[in-house]
Amino acid sequence: MPQSRKSPARRSVPVRALAGLIGIVFAALSLLCAPGAAAEPPARMGPQVVDSADVLSGADEARVTEAVDALYRDHQVKLWVNYVRDFDGMAPRDWAARTADLSGFSDRDLLLVVAVEDRGYWLHGELPTEVSEAELDSLLAREVEPALRDEQWAQAGVETAEGLGAAIRGGGVSLGVLALLALAVVVVAGGLILFSRRRRRGRERAELISAREIDPTDSAALAALSLPTLHELSRERLVEIDDAVRTSTEELALATGEFGETAVTPFRTALDAARAATAKAFTIRQQLDDDIPETPDQQRAMLLDLITTAGKADRELDSQVADFDAMRDLLIDAPARLNGLTQAVVELTARTPASEAELARLSSAYPTSVIAPVRDNVQMARERISFAESNIDTARAALTQPVGRQGGAVAAIRAAEGAIGQARALLDAVDQAATNIQQARDGLPAAIEELRSDLGVAAGLTEFGGPELSAAVTTATDAVNSASAAAETDPLGAFHEAVNADADLDRAIAAASDRKLAVEDLRRRLDRTLTDAAGRIDAASSFISTRRGGVDAEARTRLSEAQRHLDEARGLGGADPQRALSGAQTAADLGGRAMQQAQASVRAWESQQRRPVAGNAQTGAVLGGILLDSFLRGSMSGGSRRSSGGGGYRAGSFGGSSGSRRVSRGGRF
Template sequence: MPIPRLLGALLAVLMTALLIAPSASAEPPLRTQTQITDSAGVLSAADQVRVQASLDRLFDKTGIKLWVVYVDDFDGKGWMAWAERTERLSDFGNDDALLAIAVKDRAFAFNVDPALTNNSSKLRDDVRRDRVEPALRGGDWAGAAIGAADGLAAGKSAGTGGAGMSLTSVLVILGILVLLAALTWGWLRVRGRRRRRDELAAARRVDPTDPAALAPLSLDALDGLSRDIVVDVDNAVRTSEHELTLATDEFGATRTAPFRDAVETAKTALAQAFTVRQTLDDSVPETPLQQRDLLNRVIIAAARADRELEAQTAAFEELRNLLINAPDRLDALTRETVALTARLEPAAITLDDLHRQYSDTALASVAGNVTEARDRVAFADATIATGRAQLSRPAGDQSELIDTIHAAEGALGQAATLLDAVDSAASDINRAITALPAGIVDIGRGIDAAAAQLAAPDTPRADELRAAREAAVAAVADAGARGEGDPLGVFGRLTAADATLDQILAAVDAQRAETEQQARILEQALFTASSRVKAVSDFVDTRRGSIGPEARTRLAEATRQLEAAQAKRAGNPGEAIAHANGASTLAAQAQALANDDVRASQQHYYGGGGRPGSGGSDIGSMIGGIIIGSMMRGGGGSWGGSWGGGRSAGRPGSYGGASRSSGNRYSGGRF
């Protein structure tokens, strides 16, 4: 075989052997024999004397036994696992501490039991950061051990000597914290009261009988509004019962029947409202959706009853005022009768002149107006005479006077209308003839708009709109057939049909706009609820190792409410908005509870004195639930020590540290 080929084969074999052979410098966890173990050979004889002297000083001052180990590397196990295993093999006790340095790996572990530093990791972290790491970065191997020993000795002595001052400081700090907590609590109460007051003021401005107007309100605003309206209606019922007694004496049972019905309806609604309020105020909690539904029922029922009471009260106030002013009113009706009587003959002359100008067909709508007006005036005159006779009766027997006055008023009003039509007939006929084409065009636009609305899906008040459109079409056909013969009557029917159609079209447009607004509110509520539920769900998912059942329960209920809102999105937007708002509220509660759980877990894992993120990725993995399964099965090592130190997360080749806290180690130890 040629020499170059032989050399290449030998080189390949050699490289393979080097790759598969275990590292000669690897140092597995060991049982320490002395307080100084220098497997890496980095200490001179003089260095060992200096380090041992510092270890002795530490033990004499504090009773802490610091063990120092120098190795080339941690055998691929990582500083924490290597140090923990070494402590176990060495039978370390509560008074033992370890400084392990991997010279080639440039990693270290500095383990001190919390009990040795007054259950605080601050001293350990200060020593690691200010004394150990600077020396290691400078290659001062002995200085790192001396700095660790002297730092623990100085810190332990200072902590013991200042115990009295520390207690005073603690009490002062606690007092400040209590004061701050009280001030914060008071500020939150003031802000909460101000917010609830503003929300209640806004709630009082909405229509309490409209469920859609109540849907965006918060539970606090609904609760305050329901309390106010129940009190208002209770006062109104009590006042109305007294008013009903007086009205019955004045106007009789028949005339006061509507008032009595309104009072009974209000009392029934009020009793139901008090029952619902009792349900809300008892010790059994309701879900936010149940609370919203109950509060809406209280507010809507009470508000409707209150409006009915107000309407009836106003009607009887008018009747009472009419009786009080009956003599003056009868005098005014007499004067009106005289004035209309004087208009009868001139109106007859005007009507004769109209017959000479227009056909009988064109005057059909006013031909009998003078005769009918004369009959109405005669009836009113006789009715007024009856009313004057009724005035002489006792006050309690004058209820019929109200009907008498109303009858006279109605007769005189009709007579005036009939005579006005005769007086304006000529101008009205000419105006009708001139305006009829434009009226037909205008009503045609309304007919087209109604057709477009009826062709659209989910048209509100479709039956009314269809009937109004058909009446408008009939009026247009009537105008075409009878426009020349009876222009006034045709024009009147046309304008009436047009007005009715326009009114219903306006109502349809308003209802569509309201529906669209409700849809926008629903979309916003769904978007907010979905965003909050997803954010909380992601938060819990990434921190599931530390989230407790309360937050998860709120999140599950928020998810259920969100699903209910989406299910009712098309069929019942009002309930869908309530479900979505409930989901947002529950999601916010879940987030607050989850935040508390994570903070509690961090305090537990970091021992109260550590810093989040200072112990590598294991704590984050446990909080996130990634390694919690292995921890529960006993894997991942023991958390029996107080861990500090480790590779730097900053840049390669530099020493860095992190802290990790846990409970005490097992009792016993070396001697």
């Protein structure tokens, strides 16, 4: 009997264990089969608000939907919001980019993705032009991330939509300011005329703001704009594409040094096409600016061609941005890259005393006007070096952050590279100025001697030459006297004057003697004129490139036209040296005008700065075009630029003007 009582007890233990095991298995299967357990790969979005993570109530989803609808209704910006459980093992940036690609988003779409279990988010798309990067950073840090940390999922989406809308509204024209302005004009005696003019400018500015959003290939929309707006828009587009081409050229040179010619072939092809289109656009602008008037209809047709051409060039560059960024991922081997930049800073710092001594020698030997284009180059080079050092330190600090938060290093590396490149160009320009002056000094005696010889020939042709020869002889005689007097103090100017007068006298002698100049004589004069033109164009180009943030479209147009005439002159040298000589003279004249206008533009830019330019590294970087903001647009259209401390500035990169508005922000919460 005792044994019979113990036997059932022994059998009851495995039964309970088996029941527990079965319960565990069923629980595991339930977890594995739960809807939320599956990873969520990128997929095409249907509605603008998607909640596959199931964290929004019906009321919450309605709030987010109303916020994104209001953003589109008020500003035509589409914000898509996607709540998921995780990013399927992908980086947030890549998951967002893939979802946007699968959804067919355009440049008017922004995507906010939130992974509630991964505790990560990302904002992907192209930032509206009215929103600065500083405003975006403030919105994410102060509004969006705190809501996500508190698991207020709907509030995070609403804050994003409303914050973007508020930032866009903040960039518009204040109705209160306009009302006060109108009241002041009414009160002031005789203010009706002033009020009328200001109101007209307001309409033109409003039309210009609207025109900036027009697709450059939409000829019908562009044709509906007024002529003043088309002119202003054309100047803006020229400045933007010229800056884009110059920055892309600098970036491509760095990439070529890293990866070789073969790897950068697609980008060089795109840049060459954009450069050719930009040259065509500048030629059209030069024709509009010259002394030959066009009818309103002719102006409209030319302006439409210019804007469309510049727009296509801009898109040609933007089409290569993604591939270029992928090839030149600055976070790959970033420490070695920063070491190379540090070495470049050391080398440039070592060059500075010699350049300063050379500049001092030139200053003591020649008048201020001769060295004006390079007078500030050493000081500016030091500012660029200081700016580069600061950004190198910033990049090193960014690299100490966790993976996913090192994005600040990219902008800092780009800024340092741009500053180093400009510092090198500034110091090279000092050396080149000395070379140009020496070439002029060496060539001046022969130029004066040949001019005297031609004056002797012209004396025997007086009766055949008529007024043309007489005028040329007078000009040449004056040139001989002034060039001889200025040989020591202004060899560049004297050389230019002698060469130019000799070319005019040669043409007059050829006409009077009814024969062409001997080929060797003409080519000798052509060589000297080409040397003169190339020197003036190089000096203007270096000045504009290293101060492009303060140079307007007019100077750039003259420089582009000068380069076109110089290229044509070089191409005609063998077949038609007579036409080549005329083209080279025109190139030299336009190169000088480009320098004068660029210097005037930079002086105007410096006078408008709230902070002194000298000694201010960041302001110098803005002047050099290394950091970009909306100054040129604002200054050319009468607006004022918003200031947000150091925010709103961004480092330039390869691509067109719109490519630099790419948004890629996110992190952990």
